[in-house]
Amino acid sequence: VAPGLMSAMESVDGAVRTLPSIGRLSRGLLFGGVHGRVGLSPSSRLLPPAPPSQENVDSQKTTFLLRKQWTLYSVTPLYRFSDTHLKDYARLLSAFIAAEKQKGLAVEIGVELGIKVAISSLPDLRGSDRDQAAILVQLSSRSPASPKNSEEKVIWSGWFCSVSGDDFSENVPEDFTCLPLFLANGAESYTSIVGSWFQKTFDCCFRRLAISPLNLSWMAAMWTGCKVDKTASAMELVFSVPHLPQPLDISYAIHPEDAKALWDTVQKTPGEITQEEVDVFMDCLYSHFHRHFKIRLSATKLVKVSTAIASAHCDGIIKFLQSQYLTGVLMLLTELAISQIQ
Amino acid sequence: HLATSLPLPSERDHLRPRIDMIVFMIDIKSKYSLKNVEASLAYVDASFFLGKVCFLVTGVGRVNCCSIEMNAIWKLGEIYSSPVLFCELEMEGIRVATAQRLLRMLQICAGHIPGVSALSFGSLMRSSAND
Numbered sequence: 068v069a070p071g072l073m074s075a076m077e078s079v080d081g082a083v084r085t086l087p088s089i090g091r092l093s094r095g096l097l098f099g100g101v102h103g104r105v106g107l108s109p110s111s112r113l114l115p116p117a118p119p120s121q122e123n124v125d126s127q128k129t130t131f132l133l134r135k136q137w138t139l140y141s142v143t144p145l146y147r148f149s150d151t152h153l154k155d156y157a158r159l160l161s162a163f164i165a166a167e168k169q170k171g172l173a174v175e176i177g178v179e180l181g182i183k184v185a186i187s188s189l190p191d192l193r194g195s196d197r198d199q200a201a202i203l204v205q206l207s208s209r210s211p212a213s214p215k216n217s218e219e220k221v222i223w224s225g226w227f228c229s230v231s232g233d234d235f236s237e238n239v240p241e242d243f244t245c246l247p248l249f250l251a252n253g254a255e256s257y258t259s260i261v262g263s264w265f266q267k268t269f270d271c272c273f274r275r276l277a278i279s280p281l282n283l284s285w286m287a288a289m290w291t292g293c294k295v296d297k298t299a300s301a302m303e304l305v306f307s308v309p310h311l312p313q314p315l316d317i318s319y320a321i322h323p324e325d326a327k328a329l330w331d332t333v334q335k336t337p338g339e340i341t342q343e344e345v346d347v348f349m350d351c352l353y354s355h356f357h358r359h360f361k362i363r364l365s366a367t368k369l370v371k372v373s374t375a376i377a378s379a380h381c382d383g384i385i386k387f388l389q390s391q392y393l394t395g396v397l398m399l400l401t402e403l404a405i406s407q408i409q
Numbered sequence: 410h411l412a413t414s415l416p417l418p419s420e421r422d423h424l425r426p427r428i429d430m431i432v433f434m435i436d437i438k439s440k441y442s443l444k445n446v447e448a449s450l451a452y453v454d455a456s457f458f459l460g461k462v463c464f465l466v467t468g469v470g471r472v473n474c475c476s477i478e479m480n481a482i483w484k485l486g487e488i489y490s491s492p493v494l495f496c497e498l499e500m501e502g503i504r505v506a507t508a509q510r511l512l513r514m515l516q517i518c519a520g521h522i523p524g525v526s527a528l529s530f531g532s533l534m535r536s537s538a539n540d
Binding site: 278280346363367381 | 474481
């Protein structure tokens with residue numbers, strides 16, 4: 068009996084490792100050993116600290132990060148990366164892009180005259196001093212139609228960051244720099260070129276970071292609890308219904324004050340959220356919906372969460388809406404990126 | 410025999426053969442499936458939990474679609490002293506391996522394997538899971 072048992076376990080394990088090559092099946096944290104005992108996800112998380120009255124994240128510098136759609140990736144540690152060589156990297160990347168264009172790979176007809184690359188450091192985007200400062204890469208160009216000395220327009224941005232990723236970076240050998248989260252905005256072709264250059268130069272690996280419905284519900288709960296100054300926009304949850312001949316999406320909008328009032332009755336310890344509290348919060352929302360529409364949202368897939376703080380989509384797309392909670396959201400995303408790497 | 414929830418309809422009680430094992434299937438993509446299983450457990454006679462119940466978690470290949478927190482499932486296994494198995498129905502190899510495994514367990518639960526009782530097998534599975 069015992070041998071039969073072992074081979075079945077191995078085949079499941081093997082499946083989890085080989086699945087990425089098959090359609091859209093995803094590799095799992097299910098069998099990862101991150102928390103000691105197999106299969107455990109955090110049962111509680113610390114809330115991002117409330118925004119300080121004096122902003123330690125200079126909102127001026129980070130405004131350009133707001134209200135844009137960022138596609139998320141996890142990045143393995145970069146080998147022999149140094150933030151004192153940013154200008155050199157920019158030069159090398161620029162040459163690489165020019166070479167790729169010559170090969171005909173960057174195809175956007177009639178757009179670029181020449182792509183300029185700027186790589187800079189964003190020292191305020193980090194959780195603590197133990198985190199590596201964020202690194203911003205921007206591609207800009209002048210359109211052929213505009214006059215010669217006109218402003219260059221940023222056509223693509225990408226930034227690496229790590230917020231409170233010190234548990235991970237502590238265990239990594241010396242020559243490596245940990246910036247596990249990468250966010251990109253702009254044409255996919257540029258993301259792929261920039262990504263290839265970094266992968267080749269620093270021996271790292273980029274992977275799209277998807278967000279599971281479970282993590283989306285954490286975000287819904289965490290962000291609902293955040294205090295917002297002006298009138299907050301409605302909280303919106305989007306669900307996709309499986310197994311139907313034609314795809315069906317359900318959008319559930321909740322008045323932000325009602326959502327906050329519900330969350331306040333659920334959350335017990337200030338500064339910390341438990342899985343139970345998230346479950347109770349979501350179950351209340353689901354039962355309310357079921358009472359009115361007789362539809363069980365718990366049998367559908369939560370694909371998108373939008374609140375006044377930020378909005379997140381399960382394909383790994385995020386939009387930041389409030390600068391004072393930027394680091395808070397990044398902290399959670401960094402955690403997800405690290406889980407995907409390990 | 411497949412049922413979407415318990416209790417089974419009482420009209421067919423007299424026609425039903427003896428039940429040797431119950432496999433509760435939880436789809437990791439559906440929170441509702443966990444709630445359904447939790448509600449159905451209340452209708453199971455205590456004697457089944459001596460090795461004749463197991464939890465089968467499906468959809469583990471699609472972890473990015475995970476709607477259930479794993480702790481809840483492990484806790485269920487602990488509370489009901491029953492093993493938790495994992496499989497991915499979309500892959501034929503896993504499907505077949507899992508089916509063979511369940512069949513083997515069923516043979517033990519039905520008493521067809523001399524020298525191995527459902528209870529002893531259940532505790533064997535639990536101790537190997539804790540390693």
